[in-house]
Amino acid sequence: MTAVYRLLNLLILGLLLSGIGLGWPQAVQGQPAFPLPLPLPSEISYDPAIPRPEEVIGHVVGTRHTAPHQIVAYFQAVAAASDRVLVEEHGRTYEGRPLIHAIVSAPENLMRLExxxxxxxxxSEAPETVSDAELARMPxxxxxxxxxxxxxxSGSEASLLVLYYLAAARGxxxxxxxAQAVLIIDPMLNPDGRDRxxxxxxRNRGRVPVADPQDREHIEPWPGGRTNHYxxxxxxDWLTGQHPESQGRLRLFHHWRPQLLTDxxxxxxxxxxxxxxxxxSRTHPLTPARNQELTAAIARYHAEVFNQIGSLYYSEEGYDDFYYGKGSTYPDANGAVGILFEQASSRALLRETRDGVLSYAFTVRNHFAASLSTLRALRALRIELLRYQRDFYREAEQLARQLPVKAYLIALEPGRTRAQMLAQVLRRHRIRIYMLARDVTVEGKTxxxxxxxxxxxxxxQARMLQALMERRTTFEDSLFYDVSAWTLPLAYDVVWAEWKRNPSPLLGAPVDSVKLDGGTLIGDRSDYAYLMTWDxxxxxxxxxxxxxAGVRARMLSRTITLPVAGTRRTFPPGTVLIPVVQRDGKGPGPDSLQALLQQLAQTYHVRFYAVQTGLTEEGPDLGTRDYGRVLEQPRVALLTGEGTRAYNAGEVWHLLSERMHMPVSLLDVQHVAWADLSRYNRLVLAGGSYxxxxxxxIKNWVREGGVLIALTSAVxxxxxxxxxxxxxxxxxLDSLLRPYPYGQLARARGAQVIGGAILEARMDTTHPLAFGLGATLPVFRTExxxxxxxxxxxxxVAVYTEQPLLSGYLSAARRxxxxxxxxxxxxxxxxGRIILIMDNPNFRAFWPGSSRLFLNAVFFGDAF
Structure with a gap:
């Protein structure tokens, strides 16, 4: 083993042994030792029955990158050896990896955990029943x-050391x-990305670590390991919980409702x-001031530890607590305190920086130190944190009384599935929902x-509900670390209204869980045709x-009326015509088609109508030449690879593959030159550099009949x-910046950035790309x-309205x-066709309202 590896071994070994009295290594083969022992109490000893990380994972923490399965194995090994530790699974990733957490507490606490x-x-549920005396006794x-x-x-590596410390330390x-805490340790919130x-x-490291930032190990290939499978x-994704990793941790979070969360x-x-x-100035206005006071109080414990070990640090700049969808901010809307830790990254084992060589061991050590300072703060501020959560929920009733809005109404029709998807998000945050007990009309909507x-x-959950539903257009600060708006009813494009009176007479049965439903086949069997509404x-x-299945479907481009199951029904443009008999004699027969439609109705919650005649009462007959064009089955290639935005591409991939259950070819930009584009009839440029x-x-492919769909910056x-x-x-921009002195230029320039705002677009409802949509559509603007x-x-197809800002921040010049x-x-x-969508219709998978616009481009892209 090289001297460098010996040093790395001893650095991390020092983390574990500094409290045993063996001290920190002073030198290794003439090299200066790490001079900063962690401030562990000297009286602590360690239980030899608890396995050290290297005894399970096969290497000392910090000497190589630990794989997800090794982390799981270590947590399970410690749980098997310790009466302080339980390990549970709270979900599975897209790639099937377990999402685990450890619950660590005194053995007597684990015996009465429930x-x-x-x-x-x-x-949080009955705060008025919890006295100060009871708080003093609660973990x-x-x-x-x-x-x-x-x-x-490095965070996940530190979690191994934290678990060892908590399980093995004695004193x-x-x-x-x-005895005074229940600790939930989630060692890797994103196993799929970590594995990548x-x-x-x-795989790209030799025996001797290389600090050169141009070395292959330091440069991940696209899309990198930051993100999940898609x-x-x-x-x-904390706020909307669209992915299994998020849904698992939200269930865990709300199962326990912690007072502190670290990220x-x-x-x-x-x-x-x-x-x-x-x-x-960039804390969300719904977050109580006491939250930031406690955050500052906890920060003093971090500062104390970092002062002792000599690591430089900072706070109150760069990062903010505005967007509730981040792990460190989500707790702030749930009566807890969220703490973000950001450590300078070595990525590899060693990395050259202007301040010398940064080691992976150093980054692990700092996260371990921050974890220990968190535990110190937790113990010292236990009662204050418990009291804060109790008072947060006590004050929710007072907050609700002050708000002019007393309830939100969300219609199930039109857009039943989207309304139910929105309700699922609300329930993930334990927001209470009821069925409407009587008919009401608000703002012209029934x-x-x-x-x-x-x-x-x-x-x-009054604060969380307000954060999810409000339309905010004024802000204390014009800079945002993340987006400035996420109003969910706009994202889901549902019919909704604010109710400003006592809602008690409106409350029907409580909605505990929400399942997507509403799919049906109306009219039973037909030997002629079926219609599927595009709503x-x-x-x-x-x-x-x-x-x-071989059905050659067509699209109605005009409104028609005809009888279905004894009832006169009207079908709008965009309705899909499904002939029972295929011209070439292929496809399912009448019985098989009926069975298929019944299955699809239940799986995809859509409505089919059996029609017995092609003669309509109003509008063109079903065999009109207006509907002569058979809809192409999309064969989609999504451009990916270096230069493209992985986030945007992933949103398209997830929507089409995970939700629409259709194949998508991921075609790297660098491969297009030799690729056979005739295999595809849809080419999607989701954003980035091309x-x-x-x-x-590409031009010739479009000329020959292809449909090119460009989103956001690809436009x-x-x-x-x-x-x-x-x-x-x-x-x-320069003319706007001209009056500002040098020291204010960055803020002035940042104020013109569109970091994420919701605008209103007016649709040409006669255009096939707008079929199934309303006269206006909320869209998410980042460009x-x-x-x-x-x-x-x-x-x-769509232009922005005269007063387009619905929610979020836009500078005066942008307005x-x-x-x-x-x-x-x-x-x-x-x-062919070229379709340009200036906004991001699929943003973070929680915009099913505008995702329909993109799906129209995919399915109706050649129908105009």
Whole structure:
């Protein structure tokens, strides 16, 4: 073993042995030793029956990157050896990896764990019943979460040391801590991403670590290990819980409702160490001031430890507590305190920086130190944290009384599936929902009894509900670490309204769990044709399965009326016509087709109607030449690889594969030059840089009949090719910045950034790409280039309304740009089509409202 590896071994060994009295190693073969022992109490000893990490994983922590299965194995081994530790599974990833956590406490606490949990629940469910005297006897609950970004790996390594310390340490200090706390240790919040990163790092390292940042080990290939299987940032998914990793941890979080949550990350290699509080002016207004006071009090414990070990650190800059979808901010809306830790990243075992060589061992040590300082703070501030959570929920009733809105109404029709998907998100955050007990009309919208939800504001989760539903357009600060808006009813594009009176007369049966339903076949069997309305979210998935079965479906482009099952029914444009008899004699027979439709109705919650005649009472007959074009079965290639935005590409991949159950070819940009594009009839550019694309080849493919769909920044690449004559609206950033002195330029420039705002687009409802959508559509804007509408007749599928800002931050200058700008442009190009969607319709998988626009482009892209 080389001297460097010996040093790394001893560095981490020192972490474990410094409290045993063996001290910190002073030198290794003439090299200076790590001079900073951790401040562990000298009276602590360690139980030899508890396995050390290296005895299970096969290497000393910090000497290589530990794989997910090794972390699971170590946690299970400690649980088997210790009466302080339980290990449980709270979910599985897309790739089938277990999501585990350890519950660590005194043995006597573990024996009455359910009683402790039940008592802890009263802080948020019945806070008025918990006295100060009872608080003094209650254990505090903390959730210690590590490495939600898979390539920010040092946090998970530190979790191994934390578990060993808590299980093996002996002495009055550790006994006192465990008697007064229940600790939930989540060692890796993103196993799939970690596996991708660890595999790369370990496979591209020689015997001797290389600190050169240009070395292959230091440069992950696209998409990197940060994200989950579908390339989503799981640290932005706490609020909406769209992925199994998030849903598992949300169930765990709300099963226990901790008072403190820590979130261990890494940042740029030239940085130091960050811990909360963040930028004071960028704390969400719904977060109580006491939350930030406790955050600052906890920070003093971190500072004390880092002062002792000599590590540089900072707080109150760079990061903020505004977006509740991050792990360190989500607790703030749930009566807890969230703490973000950011450690300068070595990524590899060693990395050159301006401040010397940064080692993986050093990064692990700092996260371990922050974990220990958290435990010290937890013990010292136990009663304050418990009291804060109790008072947070006590004050929820007072907050609800002050709000003008007393309840939210959400209609199930139209858009039943999307409304139910929204209700599922609310229930993930234990927000109480009821069925509507009687018909009401609000703001010209009628909500029917049994066909709408009522969500009263007067409930323990009043703050969380307000955060999810409110439309906020004024802010104390114009800079945001993440998005400025996430109003869920707009994202799901449901019919909703604010109820400003006592909602008690409206409350019907409580809704405990929400299952998607409403699929049906009306009219039983037909030997002629069926119709499927295009108003349900999963209608494209049902259509794809029909096409896969050999059905040549067509699309109604005009409204028709005809009898179905003895009732006169009207079908709008976008309705899909499903002939029973296929012209070529292929496809399912009448009985098989009926059975298939019944199955699809239940699977995808769509509505089919059996029609017995092609003669309509109003509108064109079913055999009209207006419907002569058979809908193409989409054969989709999604451009991926270096230069493209993995987030955007992952959103498209997830939507089509995971939700619509259709295959997607992931085609790397670098491979397009030699790829056979004739295999595809849809090409999706989700966003990013496409400089490596052979533009002439793409142009010819479109001319020959392909449908090119460009989203967000990919629009700029298409426009730059000159295939469409679109002009960007002028925006003189330099003139806006000219009055500012140098020290204010960064903030002034940042104020013009569109970090994520919700705008309103007006749809051309006669265009096939708008079928199934309403007259207006909320869209999520992240791009800063606004385009003038196309001068080609009929090409402007959507433009922004005259007052488009629905929720979020837009600077005054941007507000002047947006009205009337193009939101969706679609044109013929040769025999093909080019569709430009300026916004991100699939943002973070919680925008099913605008995702329908993208799905229309995929399924109806050649139908105009």
């Amino acid at each position: 009683a402790i949990r039940t008592a802890n629940m009263r802080l 505090v609950v903390a959730y210690l979460g590590y490495s939600i970004h898979g390539n920010e790996a 009055p200090a550790i006994d006192s801590l465990l 990163f660890v595999d790369w790092a370990n 390339w989503f940032d799981l640290n932005r 261990h990350h890494e940042m740029g290699s030239e940085s130091t160490f960050f811990f909360m509080p963040g930028v004071p 909500f029917r009894a049994g066909q709408a939800y009522v969500v009263p504001v007067q409930q323990p 349900r979210f999963f209608a494209p998935a049902a259509l794809y399965q029909l096409q896969r 400089a490596a694309l052979p533009s002439e080849k 700029d690449w298409v426009v730059a090719q000159g295939w469409l004559n679109l002009k960007a609206k002028p925006f003189e 800063e280039t606004f385009y003038e509408p196309s001068e080609v007749p009929g090409a402007n 002047q740009q947006a009205p009337g700008a193009a939101a969706v442009v679609a044109q013929r190009y040769g025999r």
